[in-house]
Structure formats: structure tokens, C-alpha cells
Amino acid sequence: MARSEDDRAAILARRAAFVASTLAQVGVSLSAYADEGGGEEPPCAETPTPSPESLAEARQRFEIAAELHNQGRFEEAAVELRRVLLLAYNEKVVARAMSADMARGAPGDAWELGHQHLRCVGPSEPIETLMRQVETETGVITVRLEDPRDVILDIDGASVDVRRAARGIRVLPGSHKVRAASNGQERRNEIQVVAGETVSVSIAPFPPPMPCLSPHPCLEPPLRNEHKDTLLRLQAGAMVPAVAVLPDDTPNVLIGTGASLSLAVQIADHLWFDGDLFEMTTITRARALVYGGSNVELKYFPIDAYGFGAGFSGGVYGFPSGNDSRRLENISGMFGPVIVPASIMVDRLYFEARVPFWFSPIEERSETTFGLGAVAPHVVVGISIPLLDKTEPVQSASSRGRGAR
Incomplete structure (x- = not known):
């Protein structure tokens, strides 16, 4: 027609x-x-x-x-x-x-x-x-803010207007990250979206900003607490110094250096589990000792910057040969508990005091016994790199439907 x-x-x-x-x-x-x-x-x-x-x-x-x-x-x-x-x-x-x-x-x-x-x-x-x-x-993500004033919202790192998010954002099925920030504070949610479904995320009001007594802090939002808000970290450190006390008939005190590479996981608020991927130490004085092994620790941080804990250490050690320093002799194993009296985090730097008590075979008068072979207090100074951020528990409700238009 x-x-x-x-x-x-x-x-x-x-x-x-x-x-x-x-x-x-x-x-x-x-x-x-x-x-x-x-x-x-x-x-x-x-x-x-x-x-x-x-x-x-x-x-x-x-x-x-x-x-x-x-x-x-x-x-x-x-x-x-x-x-x-x-x-x-x-x-x-x-x-x-x-x-x-x-x-x-x-x-x-x-x-x-x-x-x-x-x-x-x-x-x-x-x-x-x-x-x-x-x-x-596709699926739809809707974000409900009880108080949207001064809130910056993004999904998967891209900015989203809060009113459009309330109507609904169409996304592909899979995992998506929702972040809301206000007054220097932020909340994160990771959600799973299924095709044909709408997932609603509710975000509670942010607390009011802290009063400011000087002009500089008021100009910029507070720095994010990387230690508190991180789930997984990679840590690379140097042991300066590394000391080993060998309880022989005449105790030997050996001094040297070492290095370690570890992963740290925050398994609960204020509670961290550290595991060395490797740890190697060379210490010497009248005698030399080379140690290689691993170390695991459980540490509690009552405040953001300071923590303490304990763990377990184990590995092998040997003494360089007198004829060829590249070859080790008298190789043996050692293991034992580790005390961590202090672990300090400052931004991405960390300082940690460790006192391992290593038990190993000991030769006395042509007899081999098992006992305390060395006490090796040392300080680790290194860099901590965040690998994975924490996400808040998801407060979402899924409902079947075609989603928002």
C-alpha cells in the first residue's frame, strides 16, 4: 500500500x-x-x-x-x-x-x-x-545505589553512568567486575552473567568523608590500602644479613646473604599465608655453608603495617669443597620451625625478621645423631607486587527476563 x-x-x-x-x-x-x-x-x-x-x-x-x-x-x-x-x-x-x-x-x-x-x-x-x-x-547487569551522589561506577574498568546502570547494561555472558568508588573508598563485586538473565547488584551507601584538617589531604582522595585490599602478592627479597649459629662444641657464627621469591595469599582479613617458591643462602666465616630450600609462614596483621607469625622451613645444605668451591660436600637436609617476630609492610616494600631453628643430622665422635643443627636469624628486605585484588561478597539476585531496555 x-x-x-x-x-x-x-x-x-x-x-x-x-x-x-x-x-x-x-x-x-x-x-x-x-x-x-x-x-x-x-x-x-x-x-x-x-x-x-x-x-x-x-x-x-x-x-x-x-x-x-x-x-x-x-x-x-x-x-x-x-x-x-x-x-x-x-x-x-x-x-x-x-x-x-x-x-x-x-x-x-x-x-x-x-x-x-x-x-x-x-x-x-x-x-x-x-x-x-x-x-x-547477552545478559543484563543492573546496579542499584542507595545513595548515588558522588559515586563513580565502572564495569570491567570502563566508566558507567549510574542512572544508565540502574536501567541496565547489556554484557556478554561470563564473569564481570563491578566497582563503585566515593570519597576515596571503593567497593568491588565480581558477578557471573548468564545469557537471557538479569543480575542485580546492590551497593550500600558510602560513609561520609573524614574531616580534613589540612588543605593537602582534602585535594586528593586517600591512597588505596594495597596491603589490606590485595588477595595475592608476589614477593622478591634479599636477606641482609643472614646469620647462622652452629651449636658445635665451639659454636660457629656464620654471616652472609641470600635471596627468596615467594607468594603471599590473604586467606582471611588480617591473616596471610606466605610460601617461598625458592630460598637460597650463602653464609661464611671460618667455614662456609650453602643452603637452599623453602619456607612457609602464617602471619597475623593486627594493624595494616605490622604483623607477626610462625611457620616451617626445610631444605638442604652443604659445605663447599676445599679443592673446588663450586662443588658441595657433606650435603644433608635440615628442617624446623620458623618464628616471625616482625613483618612490616610499607606501600610495596616489606621488611621481615625470621628466626628458623633447623634440625639436621649431627656427627659427634664418629656417631651421627639428630638434633639442632643451626639457628639462623635473618632479615628479609624486598618488594611486594600485587597480583590479584580482593572482591567483596556479591550482593546480587538473578532473575529470568529479557533485561532492561
Whole structure:
């Protein structure tokens, strides 16, 4: 059935308005979670009819976008296709841009583009088909903030407007990280999203900022407490000095240096478990001793910077040969408890005092007995590198549905 002139005029007006609304989207970062600057949907404003020059440039850019898409460069193709929409609206370009968004893993952008088309231009079977595909293949994250004032919100590291997050953010199935920050404090949640489901995350109000008595702390938020907020750390340290007391008939005191590489895991609040990947020490005076082994500790930090604990150490040791210092002789094993009277964390530096009590075979008057072979107090000074942050317990509720529009 032929359309009346009034119908055609209305459709053209909506199409022109759609091009103007696309301007707001092109200026936004091409991320599935891009901030829409206020959370409200872009208005359907009017725009002039494209000129012949604009149409020619649009065709040229569309060819570039098609080539990029065929090469698998979907991010660049999505950018070019949005530039085409700025020059001249075309429903096929909208569909192609939505396909590029899905291919680059940005279903949120695809859904927003299709939704804006249907809202400002009108019904379209190809666009509605793609919208149904997006809804089938994605899930929705909604974030509920009891007090959204002064809250910075991001999902998987990309900024999200809090009002848009309340409506719903479309994401691919899988694990996603939600972080909210305010007044120098932050809360983290890691959630699992299933296609066709909506996952709601509720974030309680943040406490008010602490009063500031000097101008400098008020200008910047407090530094994040990396020690408290870290789950897994890699630690590399040097032992300076390393001392070994050998309880012979005439006790020997050996002094030297060593190195260690360890992993530290925060198994509960204030409670850390450390395990050496390796530890090696060379100590000497009148005699030399080379030790290689491992060390595990359980430490409690009553305050953020200071802790103490105990553990277990074990390994092998030997004495360099008099003829060839590269060869060890009298190799034997030793093991025993370790006392940690002090463990201090300052930013990414750590200082730790250890006192291992090593038991080993001891030769006395041609007889071999087992007893205390060495006491080796030493200080470890090193660097601690965060590998994995803690996440707060997830406060979420999953419900079946097509999600937010």
C-alpha cells in the first residue's frame, strides 16, 4: 500500500532526527559500558538533509568499513560505520554497525544503536531481528545505589553512568567486575552473567568523608590500602644479613646473604599465608655453608603495617669443597620451625625478621645423631607486587527476563 505524503514526511523527519542523535553516540567511547553523560536517552533532534558531497563521502567510508570488517578489524569498522551514519542515514548501515559491535564483543553498543533507531526512526524488521539476537546472546547487569551522589561506577574498568546502570547494561555472558568508588573508598563485586538473565547488584551507601584538617589531604582522595585490599602478592627479597649459629662444641657464627621469591595469599582479613617458591643462602666465616630450600609462614596483621607469625622451613645444605668451591660436600637436609617476630609492610616494600631453628643430622665422635643443627636469624628486605585484588561478597539476585531496555 502506497504511503501518503504526510507519512513519508514523518518518516524522513524521524530519520533526520536519528542522525542528530547518533552524534551523541559517536562522541562516546566505543565501549559496551560507555558513559552516556547523564543516563538519559539522547534526544531525537532534527538535522539537515545530507548534501551530495556528504553522500559521496559516506559511500567511500562505507567501503572502508566493509574492508575493515572483512579483515576482522571490527573495532575500526564500528568507528567508520558510525561516521557514515553522521554523513547520511541508512538502515543497512545501522544493521552493519550493530553486527560489528557484536563481533567486537560490545553488545551494549549494538543494543543502544538499535534501540535508538527504533525509537527515533520507527519499526524495522532487520533491526528488530538483530535486537532479538542481542537479547538472546547477552545478559543484563543492573546496579542499584542507595545513595548515588558522588559515586563513580565502572564495569570491567570502563566508566558507567549510574542512572544508565540502574536501567541496565547489556554484557556478554561470563564473569564481570563491578566497582563503585566515593570519597576515596571503593567497593568491588565480581558477578557471573548468564545469557537471557538479569543480575542485580546492590551497593550500600558510602560513609561520609573524614574531616580534613589540612588543605593537602582534602585535594586528593586517600591512597588505596594495597596491603589490606590485595588477595595475592608476589614477593622478591634479599636477606641482609643472614646469620647462622652452629651449636658445635665451639659454636660457629656464620654471616652472609641470600635471596627468596615467594607468594603471599590473604586467606582471611588480617591473616596471610606466605610460601617461598625458592630460598637460597650463602653464609661464611671460618667455614662456609650453602643452603637452599623453602619456607612457609602464617602471619597475623593486627594493624595494616605490622604483623607477626610462625611457620616451617626445610631444605638442604652443604659445605663447599676445599679443592673446588663450586662443588658441595657433606650435603644433608635440615628442617624446623620458623618464628616471625616482625613483618612490616610499607606501600610495596616489606621488611621481615625470621628466626628458623633447623634440625639436621649431627656427627659427634664418629656417631651421627639428630638434633639442632643451626639457628639462623635473618632479615628479609624486598618488594611486594600485587597480583590479584580482593572482591567483596556479591550482593546480587538473578532473575529470568529479557533485561532492561
